[in-house]
Structures are given as C-alpha cells and as structure tokens.
Amino acid sequence: DKYQWEPIQIITWLGVILNTIDGSIKATEERIATLSCDLENLSAGQNPTRVHVKRVASVAGQIISLSSCVGPVARIMTRFLFSVISSADAISEIDFWTHNVHALNGKVYWAVKSFPAKITFSDASDSACGAFVQLQPGVELVSHQNWSIAETTRSSTWRELKAVCFACFLFRFLARSGDARKQFRPGSHEQIKNHGPIL
Numbered sequence: 133d134k135y136q137w138e139p140i141q142i143i144t145w146l147g148v149i150l151n152t153i154d155g156s157i158k159a160t161e162e163r164i165a166t167l168s169c170d171l172e173n174l175s176a177g178q179n180p181t182r183v184h185v186k187r188v189a190s191v192a193g194q195i196i197s198l199s200s201c202v203g204p205v206a207r208i209m210t211r212f213l214f215s216v217i218s219s220a221d222a223i224s225e226i227d228f229w230t231h232n233v234h235a236l237n238g239k240v241y242w243a244v245k246s247f248p249a250k251i252t253f254s255d256a257s258d259s260a261c262g263a264f265v266q267l268q269p270g271v272e273l274v275s276h277q278n279w280s281i282a283e284t285t286r287s288s289t290w291r292e293l294k295a296v297c298f299a300c301f302l303f304r305f306l307a308r309s310g311d312a313r314k315q316f317r318p319g320s321h322e323q324i325k326n327h328g329p330i331l
Contacts, residue, residue: 263299
C-alpha cells in the first residue's frame with residue numbers, strides 16, 4: 133500500500149527510517165544487509181587489490197547514499213575508494229565499513245526536549261513585581277517587591293525585564309539543583325496576584 137492516510141511518527145521512505153519520536157534518521161536493515169554483503173564480497177576475493185572497478189564504485193555509492201544516516205564519516209571514509217586506484221588506504225576503508233556499518237547506522241538530528249524540573253514565572257505592574265517558582269505540583273515559592281519611586285517612572289518594558297532579573301536572582305539556587313526554565317508572560321498580572329500579595 134503506497135498511501136498512508138493516518139499520521140504516524142515513524143515512517144520508512146526510500147530506504148530511510150525517519151523517526152520523529154527521538155529525532156533520528158537511519159537506513160533500513162535491507163540496505164545495511166546489502167552493503168554488508170557487497171563489502172564482504174570485496175574483501176573475500178582471492179586478491180583484494182584486483183577487483184572490478186564497477187563493484188568498488190557500487191560500494192562507494194552505497195556508502196555515500198548513507199550520508200544522512202551516518203553523517204560526515206561517509207564522505208571522509210570513501211575518499212580512496214572514489215580515487216579508483218587500488219591502494220592500502222582503499223582496502224583499509226573497505227575494512228572500516230565492513231566492521232562499523234551497523235554501529236554507525238543512525239544519526240540524531242534533533243534531540244528530544246527534556247521537560248524542566250522547575251518553572252519560574254515573573255510579572256510586573258506599575259507599582260510592584262513578583263515571581264514564583266513551581267517546584268512540583270502544589271509546592272511553590274513566592275516572592276514580591278514594591279518599586280521605588282524612581283523605578284515606577286521607568287518604562288513597562290524596563291519593569292518587565294527587571295522582574296525577570298529579580299526572579300533569576302531570587303531563585304538562582306534552583307539552577308544548581310536541576311534544570312530550570314523561565315516563563316515570561318506579558319499581561320499575566322492576575323496570575324502573580326493569585327499566588328502572592330504583591331500589589
């Protein structure tokens with residue numbers, strides 16, 4: 133069946149397995165098995181320095197076609213194979229791929245995002261700023277401060293940024309104890325009000 137009407141997270145397309153769950157791309161087992169067989173046939177000959185050029189070109193092409201699955205090593209470790217000159221270096225590249233093609237198959241292009249251990253919120257109004265950090269569901273630390281007379285004359289952008297600095301300074305110890313993420317929500321004064329008497 134050529135058509136896939138339902139959304140899926142892992143799909144095989146043109147001999148490549150695209151996995152959007154872990155962000156990886158790898159070649160199918162059939163492609164790797166074919167390449168492994170061709171590599172073994174090259175190195176199993178009576179005289180490995182006397183091999184038909186078409187067989188070498190076929191293997192080199194198969195390796196280069198795996199670039200998206202193995203990374204830059206595909207180009208680096210086929211330089212002597214593409215020179216079409218029998219040499220110890222070309223034989224060494226055949227040996228390298230014979231022993232490593234399975235281990236190198238699969239490259240992660242985008243890492244899976246980890247969820248933060250702690251989330252910090254902050255907000256500012258014309259008279260005060262506040263911040264709270266959620267350590268776990270139901271457990272929060274709350275802090276607030278009033279602006280000085282000079283600070284109340286500053287722009288709303290300055291006050292919002294100052295609130296972020298205030299939150300980062302107050303909860304800096306959390307960065308040492310685990311992953312923390314700052315949430316900035318313009319216009320969320322009511323949320324801060326509900327978590328502490330900041331105004």
